[in-house]
Amino acid sequence: QDSSVREPPAPSGPVCxxxxxxxxxxxxxxxxxxxxxxxxxxHICSLDGSYFIVxxxxxxxxxxQSDLAATQNRxxxxxxxxxxxxxxxxxxxxxxKDRTKPGEASRPFQxxxxxxxxxxxxxxxxxxxxxxxxxxxxxxxxxxxxxxxQRKGQGIAVPLEVKGQHRQQAxxxxxxxxxxxxxxxxxxxxxxxxxxxxxxxxxxxxxxxGCMSRSRAEEIYRFLRYSCDSFLLxxxxxxxxx
Amino acid sequence: MENKAPVVLNAVPPYxxxxxxxxxxxxxxxxxxxxxxxxxxxxxxxxxxxxxLPNKSCILYVSECDIIAGNGYKRKLVRYRNTSSSFxxxxxxxxxxxxxxxxxxxxxxxxxxxxxTLLPVGGQTEASQLIAQIVHGEDRENPFRRRSSxxxxxxxxxxxxxxxxGVGRVKALALLQQFSSIxxxxxxxxxxxxxxxxxxxxxxIHSFFHKPSxxxx
Numbered sequence: 001q002d003s004s005v006r007e008p009p010a011p012s013g014p015v016c017x018x019x020x021x022x023x024x025x026x027x028x029x030x031x032x033x034x035x036x037x038x039x040x041x042x043h044i045c046s047l048d049g050s051y052f053i054v055x056x057x058x059x060x061x062x063x064x065q066s067d068l069a070a071t072q073n074r075x076x077x078x079x080x081x082x083x084x085x086x087x088x089x090x091x092x093x094x095x096x097k098d099r100t101k102p103g104e105a106s107r108p109f110q111x112x113x114x115x116x117x118x119x120x121x122x123x124x125x126x127x128x129x130x131x132x133x134x135x136x137x138x139x140x141x142x143x144x145x146x147x148x149x150q151r152k153g154q155g156i157a158v159p160l161e162v163k164g165q166h167r168q169q170a171x172x173x174x175x176x177x178x179x180x181x182x183x184x185x186x187x188x189x190x191x192x193x194x195x196x197x198x199x200x201x202x203x204x205x206x207x208x209x210g211c212m213s214r215s216r217a218e219e220i221y222r223f224l225r226y227s228c229d230s231f232l233l234x235x236x237x238x239x240x241x242x
Numbered sequence: 243m244e245n246k247a248p249v250v251l252n253a254v255p256p257y258x259x260x261x262x263x264x265x266x267x268x269x270x271x272x273x274x275x276x277x278x279x280x281x282x283x284x285x286x287x288x289x290x291x292x293x294x295l296p297n298k299s300c301i302l303y304v305s306e307c308d309i310i311a312g313n314g315y316k317r318k319l320v321r322y323r324n325t326s327s328s329f330x331x332x333x334x335x336x337x338x339x340x341x342x343x344x345x346x347x348x349x350x351x352x353x354x355x356x357x358x359t360l361l362p363v364g365g366q367t368e369a370s371q372l373i374a375q376i377v378h379g380e381d382r383e384n385p386f387r388r389r390s391s392x393x394x395x396x397x398x399x400x401x402x403x404x405x406x407x408g409v410g411r412v413k414a415l416a417l418l419q420q421f422s423s424i425x426x427x428x429x430x431x432x433x434x435x436x437x438x439x440x441x442x443x444x445x446x447i448h449s450f451f452h453k454p455s456x457x458x459x
Contacts, residue, residue, distance in 0.1 A: 078385040085388050111368055116375040117382075123332070123359055124297070125386040131337075131349060131362055148354055167455045173405040178398055189455065196451045199428045227422040228396045 015054075015146035016041045016156040018182060022050035027062070033139035040143050043160035045182060049080060052142055053183045055149030055156060056211040057089040060142060066098050069115040077118075081127060087181040089213060092128040092145060094138050156183055157211070158190040170195050177220050180210070187211040199224050252327050253285070253294055260377060261285050261294040271303075271366035271373075278374035290322040291329075293373065297380045299330040303369065306336040309344050316351060323356045330359070334369050337362040399424060408446045413439050417447075427451075 017034065021044050024031060034040045047053070052060045061084065067073055084091045098109065122129060130145075132138040149155055162171050167189055174185035191209035192198040201209065207217035255261045259281045266272050267284055275282060288294065293301040302322045308315040322331060333352050337345050345362070352360045363369040402424060403414040416438050421427040428451045435444035 074385060081386050082388055111364070111371070113371065113375060116372045117379050119361060119372070120376050120379050121384045121386050123330075123361070124384055125388070127386065128353070129359065129361070130353060131345070131360070137346065144350070144354060164455070166450075166453055169405070169407060169450070170455050173402060176398070176402040176405055178393065178395070192455075194452050194454050196428050199425050199451070223395060223398070224424045226395050226399060226424075228399050228418050229422075 014039050014041050015143060015150055016043070016160055017142060017146050018043050018045055018047070018053040018156070018160060018186075020047035020050045020052070021045070023052065023062075026050060027135060027138075029135040030062075030139045030142075033136050034142060037136075038139060038143035040146065041160065045160075047182050048083070051084065053088075053156070053181065054142060054146040055154040056183055056187070057154055057213070058092065058145065058149055059084045059088040059090075059181070060092045060094060060145060062094045062096060062138060064096050064098050065109050065115075068095060068118050069109075069112055071114055074118065081122070081125065085125070085127075086179055090128065091126075092130060093122065094130045094132050094141055096132045096138055097134060099134065156186075158187050160186070162186065162189055174198075178223055179216055179219050180212075184210045184212050184216070252329070254298060255283060255294055255296050257296055257380075258377065259283055259296060260373065261288065263288045263292050266292060269366060271370045274367055274370040275373060278370060280374050280377050289325055289327075290318055291325070291327075291331075294329070295373065295376050297330075297376065298328065299332055299376065300327065301332045301334055301373065304333060304335045304348070306338045306341040306365075309336070309341045309348060319352060319356060319358070323358060332359050332361060334361050334363050334372070336365060336369075338364060403427065406447055406450050408443050409439075413443065 015038075017040050019031070019042055024044060031042060034042050049061075051062075054060055061080065063077075068077070081091065081093075100107070119129065130141050132141060146155065162168055171185050171189040173195060174180060174188045175182065177185070180188075188198055188206075188210045191211075192201070198206065198209065201221075203214070203217045203221045206212075206220050207214055210217060210220070253261055258279075260275065261283045262272060262285070264284050264286045272282055285294075290302060291300040292303045295301065302319065304315050304319070308318075319333065322333075325331075335341075335345070335348055335352070341348075349360055352358050361372060363372060400411075400414055400418065403409060403417060404411060406414075409417070417427055417435070420434075420438055421430050427447075430448075432444045432448045435447055438444075439447070
């Protein structure tokens with residue numbers, strides 16, 4: 001509904017994907033495949049979890065089938081999905097078949113009631129599920145998602161790198177805004193002349209500069225004008241570090 | 243000669259029930275659904291969908307045969323997508339040893355082209371277990387349901403002010419006593435900041451906010 005505000009960038013060139021640094025250790029094969037077979041521009045950055053950002057509004061998380069089937073993982077998974085849904089309009093989950101070690105016979109996955117209920121619950125929450133046989137297929141799915149989002153005018157259109165100390169500091173500050181993901185902060189640090197310009201911007205300008213939804217821009221606008229209660233600040237002295 | 247559109251497009255089955263298309267009557271899927279404690283109502287006029295479930299979702303079942311037989315199933319999927327029902331449209335796809343070579347193409351079509359939700363199953367028995375979960379899971383609390391948390395913003399503002407170079411917790415608190423919002427702080431003249439944090443810090447804060455960091459839009 002907000003597509004009228006943004007001009008979709010020409011859907012050409014390689015797709016851009018942001019990946020958390022933790023994705024490297026867990027997916028060398030996938031990274032290589034993304035870069036070499038799918039010619040994607042992948043930038044490693046520090047997200048708050050090992051996931052990928054494929055557009056201004058979509059995050060992709062990768063889980064193995066046994067991961068989803070393990071009861072002890074549910075709390076962590078729920079927290080993760082919840083936090084991603086707070087930061088992104090669209091959340092995808094790539095469910096990957098478990099890898100077998102070379103020489104080991106592949107054991108068929110035992111589908112449990114618990115696993116089915118997890119899938120059902122995810123689908124009901126609006127999480128998109130994609131199915132993969134392994135790292136290579138997952139890389140293809142990530143590239144396809146990024147390309148689809150690019151076609152819809154949602155591709156990441158700003159440079160993935162932030163150069164210069166001041167811009168870096170601005171990026172860190174923007175990441176402290178509520179409900180702002182790395183890709184929003186990145187867009188803001190490229191699109192606003194100074195931090196003051198963002199702070200004094202209208203909701204429309206924040207929406208445009210941050211490449212984000214109207215409601216997210218409203219939240220930021222309100223936050224920047226939010227008047228702190230000094231009593232609350234003082235009582236939160238023992239509070240958690242940022 | 244009248245060719246009526248299916249009338250029960252939006253029929254929601256009662257609790258614990260599934261509405262199944264008549265053609266499934268003698269299937270093993272239905273047998274094992276019954277075994278799983280799900281009650282079945284049969285219906286001739288469901289349209290393209292194979293099942294209607296109580297939580298306002300429906301299912302189209304794409305079998306191994308459908309996939310191997312060629313592209314006919316695609317037309318069915320398109321009709322399914324275009325049915326303007328208010329249901330969440332799910333597609334169960336049989337992913338077996340025979341059909342797995344086509345799975346990737348089927349997934350592309352269902353998810354990327356049509357935007358539907360795909361759930362792979364190994365066969366009718368697995369499908370019935372999944373359907374039973376959807377039916378019975380309706381009354382359970384969804385652990386992934388987003389709780390709208392109303393956060394206290396004050397600590398977030400405080401943390402943000404501490405991102406300004408040279409400003410630690412003590413200075414941030416002192417500044418926020420005087421300028422209660424980030425916008426006020428940003429627009430404060432250096433002279434007013436100076437009274438609170440001293441000249442050097444005041445300059446640093448002011449220039450941090452106002453220094454051009456890019457060529458701009």
